[in-house]
Amino acid sequence: MIFRQLFDAKSSTFTYILADEKSKVSVIIDPVFEQVNRDLALINELGLKLAYVFDTHCHADHVTGSWLLKHKTNSLIASAKAIGAENVDVQLKDNDKISFGQYEIEVRATPGHTDGCLTYVLHSQKMAFTGDALLIRGCGRCDFQQGSASQLFDSILQQIFSLPDDFSLYPGHDYSGRCSTSVAEEKQFNARLGGNASKQDFIGYMDNMKLPHPKYIDIALPGNLVSGKPEEIPQEPTWAPVELSYGGIYQVSPYWVATHLDKVTILDVRENEEVQQSKIKGAVTIPLGEVSAKLSTIPTDKPIVTFCRSGRRSALAVDILKKSGLTDVANIKGGMLAWQDQSLPYSF
Structure with a gap:
């Protein structure tokens, strides 16, 4: 499988491109609006055909590039039905399966950070893309967008920690230069729910974090509820097919x-x-x-x-x-x- 992990420095967001090496059919997970041209450049250079654009949840720190990628490639937008976002082609729910080439993505609902969080699992590659539900040695906050610490604890244990220990986990963000982790590592070392922490331990931790209001949420949420469709399409060079x-x-x-x-x-x-x-x-x-x-x-x-x-x-x-x-x-x-x-x- 062709696999690339990309990074947006402003929002510390990871974007992932996955492709079938034979058919060149590809998907992208959590694209950032400002990075669409970068992502398309890589897709084109690798000779890939973009089939699906996946979002793991309704982001509060950046606007998704989903609509713009669909506009440029005729790909399909896929995100959680629970979000209720506009311009979505495939409304995803728990246990859905999406194929691209010879590979299949299993959708696992992992609400708690928000009510529309999904984790995408590729069993054949022992990979899972956890969005903000589970981060490296941490997890997403639970104090907005119908978040619930109790629900997030259950989601992680039942939907992510239930995967085999050797599965690699790829988060939606990291703020310390870390790129990936594993089920075994997070079970043991996660600072919030690793080491056999109880639900009470976890809820106590999450309810007392006292985090500031997300500074981009008032821009990001309205944008993401229309799948990143802008009021005006960004201008491209018109003097040549650049x-x-x-x-x-x-x-x-x-x-x-x-x-x-x-x-x-x-x-x-x-x-x-x-x-x-x-x-x-x-x-x-x-x-x-x-x-x-x-x-x-x-x-x-x-x-x-x-x-x-x-x-x-x-x-x-x-x-x-x-x-x-x-x-x-x-x-x-x-x-x-x-x-x-x-x-x-x-x-x-």
């Missing part, structure tokens, strides 16, 4: 550039001796090491596409131009190597 790579670089295909030479300024950042061997018609030539010093000489009346042998140096040129304040900038994907592979025309 893609964002997983490395964070905006790029366009060589073929598009070759068929729109009159619409762009090409900035060739190779060294002079490389340019003597092959050159795209009309390109402005400035070696990468001189770009910052010669910004004022680069025409800005058209969008700028950067170019080098492989697309690596020119990716840095995009970053330099962006930091200078230019917005309509992208890298030619694959550089001269891709240009030649596609038999596109150049001067010599």
Whole structure:
């Protein structure tokens, strides 16, 4: 199975991508609205087809990227029926099963942090995605969204700790740089309910935490109750079919550039001796090491596409131009190597 764990630093949220390595059918768990382009870049680079977008619960610290991912990929949104969110395609309940490729996700209801919390279990891979119900050496708070410490204790013991000890657990958040844990570890070491703690121990702990009001809840909850659908769709570059790579670089295909030479300024950042061997018609030539010093000489009346042998140096040129304040900038994907592979025309 293809598995990736991604992280949003602002909300300390983990997002997970799972895919069948044969069919390339994939699912994503707990996407963050601001990270949708990053997630899509990875999905596209790995050649995956997104089938489902899962949320573990109605988040209070960030807005989900579910609707935006559906809008861009035609995937289906799946979340707990108990939430009652709008724009959901698959209303999940306890013991539901969802297949993607050769793999199957079992849905386990784990309310207590909120009334709509779910844990997703892949028995074949000995993995469970616990959202905020169970964190690494901790758990979600129980003082809002119909939370209940008593209910959360039962959910964790009956639905998560009932899994085999060697199952790996992947939480919705971590604030200390930890990525995963196991059933055995949490049974023994969880600070709130490990080590054979009783329900009374747990409730006493949770009821006396005195936590501050979640600072993003007034924005997050309304957004998540419509599955993250924004009032206005975020603007994308319109001057070209620009893609964002997983490395964070905006790029366009060589073929598009070759068929729109009159619409762009090409900035060739190779060294002079490389340019003597092959050159795209009309390109402005400035070696990468001189770009910052010669910004004022680069025409800005058209969008700028950067170019080098492989697309690596020119990716840095995009970053330099962006930091200078230019917005309509992208890298030619694959550089001269891709240009030649596609038999596109150049001067010599």
